[in-house]
Amino acid sequence: MKQTVTRFVNALQDEFCSTLERVDGGAVFTEDNWRYAPGDGPGDGGGRSRVLTAGAVFEKAGVNVSSLRGDLSERLAARLEVTDRRFFATGISLVIHPESPLIPTVHMNLRYLQLLDPDDRVTRAWFGGGADLTPFYPDNEAAVSFHRAMKGACDAYASDAYTRFKKWCDEYFYLPHRGEARGIGGIFFDYLEDDPERTFDFVSAVGAAFNRVYEEIVSARKGRGWNESQRDWQLHRRGRYVEFNLIHDRGTLFGLETKGRTESILMSLPPLVRWTYAQRPSPGSPEAQLVELLREPRDWL
Numbered sequence: 001m002k003q004t005v006t007r008f009v010n011a012l013q014d015e016f017c018s019t020l021e022r023v024d025g026g027a028v029f030t031e032d033n034w035r036y037a038p039g040d041g042p043g044d045g046g047g048r049s050r051v052l053t054a055g056a057v058f059e060k061a062g063v064n065v066s067s068l069r070g071d072l073s074e075r076l077a078a079r080l081e082v083t084d085r086r087f088f089a090t091g092i093s094l095v096i097h098p099e100s101p102l103i104p105t106v107h108m109n110l111r112y113l114q115l116l117d118p119d120d121r122v123t124r125a126w127f128g129g130g131a132d133l134t135p136f137y138p139d140n141e142a143a144v145s146f147h148r149a150m151k152g153a154c155d156a157y158a159s160d161a162y163t164r165f166k167k168w169c170d171e172y173f174y175l176p177h178r179g180e181a182r183g184i185g186g187i188f189f190d191y192l193e194d195d196p197e198r199t200f201d202f203v204s205a206v207g208a209a210f211n212r213v214y215e216e217i218v219s220a221r222k223g224r225g226w227n228e229s230q231r232d233w234q235l236h237r238r239g240r241y242v243e244f245n246l247i248h249d250r251g252t253l254f255g256l257e258t259k260g261r262t263e264s265i266l267m268s269l270p271p272l273v274r275w276t277y278a279q280r281p282s283p284g285s286p287e288a289q290l291v292e293l294l295r296e297p298r299d300w301l
Helices: 002-024 074-080 140-155 161-172 196-221 228-247 250-257 262-268 286-293
Strands: 030-035 044-053 058-071 086-098 105-116 122-134 185-192
Touching: 002 044, 002 058, 002 086, 002 105, 002 196, 030 262, 044 262, 058 262, 074 250, 086 196, 086 262, 105 196, 122 140, 122 161, 122 196, 140 161, 140 185, 140 196, 161 185, 185 196, 250 262
Parallel strands: none
Antiparallel strands: 030 044, 044 058, 058 086, 086 105, 105 122, 122 185
C-alpha cells in the first residue's frame, strides 16, 4: 500500500497541475524537489512542490506531494495518542487562491500514514484527508456542485460516509475565536484503518471528483467582472484562512512538528491578505450575507 499510494499521489499531482494550467491559460507551475532532513534525528524521503503564481486566473496555486520517513516528536506522538514513534507518511496537498473574489479558494489533501516498530514492522496504518471550499461571496450553485461531487465520491465507500465526513468537516474547519466556519465545508476524514484497498478506492474517487468539480466551478466564473471593493473584501476574508491554517490546521502542525520543509508547509498561505480592525459589513450586503452563512452549517444538498 505504501508504494501504491506514493505512485497515486505523484500521478494525481501531474493531473491536477495539468488541469490548473489549462484553466488558467497564462502561467505554468515551477517545480522544486527537496529531501527530508529533519536535522535532529533520522529522516528519509522528500517531496516535489509545484507552485503557480501571478496567473491569468490563479494568484497562487500550490500542489505538493511528499513521502517521508522519520520519528515523531514526543509531543506529536502524545497528541496522536500513539506509542510507536517511527513513521512513514505520503500524500498530496493543494491550496488554490484565485485572483477573482468571485471564484472560491479551495483546499484538498489526501494522505496515508504508517507507524512502525523498532524492527520496521507496520503496527498501524490509516488514510486521512478531505476537501473544502471557501467562497468570498455567497454562491449557492458552487456550494451545491462541490458537495454533490463529494457525496458522489463518498457513496460508493459507505452509505453514511458523506453525512459523517461532512459533519466532521463542518466541525474541523471552524474558527472558535471568530464563531464562524472557514468556508462552506466539504468532507474531512481521518484514521480510516479498515479495509485499506476499499479505502484507497475511496481516496482515489475523492481526488477525481475534486479535479472535475473545481475545474467546472472556475471555468464558469473566471470571465465574471469584479471591482476593487470586492477585492478588498476578499483580502480581508483571506485573513480568516491564515488564522485557521496557523492556529488549528493539523497538516500545518504535523509538518512543523516533524521538521518538514517550511516553504512547502506554508505554501497554503495566500500571497496577499489584509486584517482590518473591527470591520463590519453593511447590513443586508452580500458581504454580510456571507458572514451569516458561515455561522451555522448548511445542508447544501
